Amino acid sequence: MTDQREKPSSSRRAFLSASAAVAATPVLGHAAHATGLRKQVPDPELKALLREIDPHRIGSIVTRLAAFGTRHTLSSQDDPERGIGAARDWIHEQFQRYAAQSGGRMTVELQSFIQPPGPRVPVPTRITNIVATLRGDRDPDRVYVVTGHYDSRATDVMDATSDAPGADDDASGVAAVMEVARVMATRRTEATVVFAAVAGEEQGLYGSDHLAQRYKDAGADVQAMFSNDIVGTGDAHDGTAADPRTVRLFVEGVPTAETPAQTSTRQSVGGENDGPSRQLGRFVRDVAENPQTGMKVRVVWRRDRYLRGSDHISFLLRGYPAARLTEPRENFAHEHQNVRVENGIQYGDLVEFCDFRYIARVARVNAAALWSLAQAPGTPKGVIIDTTQLTNQTTLRWQPSPATDLAGYEIVWRETTAADWQHTLPVGTATTTTIDISKDNVFFGVRAVDREGHRSPVAAPTPG
The missing domain is CATH 3.40.630.10 (Zn peptidases)
Known part of the structure; x- marks a missing residue:
């Protein structure tokens, strides 16, 4: 296999800084918190x-x-x-x-x-x-x-x-x-x-x-x-x-x-x-x-x-x-x-x-x-999946929603062979989260939710 990690010639300071940023983000285990895909009920x-x-x-x-x-x-x-x-x-x-x-x-x-x-x-x-x-x-x-x-x-x-x-x-x-x-x-x-x-x-x-x-x-x-x-x-x-x-x-x-x-x-x-x-x-x-x-x-x-x-x-x-x-x-x-x-x-x-x-x-x-x-809130913008770290966890970041009635965000994911989203994980109002699921195995997305339960369309991440 080819090792895509940062080479020794790269800045050690940059590597340590990136590692510290990931470590500072709470890691969310998914087994106890995730549900099946949450459907939106007509108000x-x-x-x-x-x-x-x-x-x-x-x-x-x-x-x-x-x-x-x-x-x-x-x-x-x-x-x-x-x-x-x-x-x-x-x-x-x-x-x-x-x-x-x-x-x-x-x-x-x-x-x-x-x-x-x-x-x-x-x-x-x-x-x-x-x-x-x-x-x-x-x-x-x-x-x-x-x-x-x-x-x-x-x-x-x-x-x-x-x-x-x-x-x-x-x-x-x-x-x-x-x-x-x-x-x-x-x-x-x-x-x-x-x-x-x-x-x-x-x-x-x-x-x-x-x-x-x-x-x-x-x-x-x-x-x-x-x-x-x-x-x-x-x-x-x-x-x-x-x-x-x-x-x-x-x-x-x-x-x-x-x-x-x-x-x-x-x-x-x-x-x-x-x-x-x-x-x-x-x-x-x-x-x-x-x-x-x-x-x-x-x-x-x-x-x-x-x-x-x-x-x-x-x-x-x-x-x-x-x-x-x-x-x-x-x-x-x-x-x-x-x-x-x-x-x-x-x-x-x-x-x-x-x-x-x-x-x-x-x-x-x-x-x-x-x-x-x-x-609903608008579709989240600037969604990034962190691909700089060789880890079995996944870190996602996005721009904050301007919605005045924002309740928080949900991470959704599915198997790479599935047509639709399968799982939902509420992550609060933070705009960075790390999940104990490997980014290699599934597709991720982020959506915003307001206090009345209206959900935005999902935004898929780009690597960053």
Whole structure:
């Protein structure tokens, strides 16, 4: 074996100093204190919030958006009845109504820009996102974003005139986002939550790309982003069994924005299953699989489906943790197809293919995740695993949380062959701890907990 310990030529003073620092940290034996993974129980306000999500309101939103005929990005901007401009104005009006009930905490903006010509944009085109921001009370600079895209398309992605009702893709996602915005607008959150209906998705993710870049330019601390894209039904209408209680959550492994050096460093302690988006996927499944949502979250360890991509990619490209929610099985025969009738059967992305109760359950998954994130402390930052000492113990360090209601931190770990965290060890409010478990054998993580039991997503360490 190769001995990776410090060579005799290194500074003895540095070696003794590092050894003393480890010795000064209390060593926590794990057998008497660790438990199985501690799950987060929905708090009473979250339960009440989830009960308010209304499938009838969601159905009204999907039906109204489909009634604009087409919402193609290149369609009319100023027709009051048909086209993307009419849809934009209607969504903006609804968000303003929600904001009016927020006591000034929610603000709404039309975020417009001119997209230069590109492969699917033949002429300079105005693209507009409708963005409703619910500002947090205690930690407003910590941000969570959720989107649905309100543009639609026909079979020909450049056809801006034919009917393209886009009920499933993606009036369903917009409806879920709008309904969660409505029920959360009347409640106080600790962190900031942003609800956005973005455009230009079908032409190249242009709206979400602009939104993500705005946050990047501002140095925003976006700790999670969710795209709701094609969440209309658990029944693919293709002869397969319906699956009305499952939603897929796509989360990438190796972060898109990571450099090769960062990948090498991270893989030495966790591998591709411990990137921020994978931790986000574990968190969502933890907080959203409960009787109040009535849903199973099927976490898929991929960035997105083959040959497809949604608006979360715009955030991944800028280094933000992000995930995509979508129905369990798509019916490609009616997605994006121009509306037609064959043998009495309608084909096309029509309202009739959507299940409003299913969309409501997906909205509850979103609400459970967003509420739990916004009420908990932020994900710990600067988590380091000490790899300078040849020892069977493990020392972890991290930056202190700014949460004013912090109760402490928990160390979690799992076998290297396990998909999810298996053990939890509370370690108090200290930001350095040494555990009597070998770092060679397991993967570690750290999460913060507040006094009401809200837990942050886990942060995996990097070597230091």
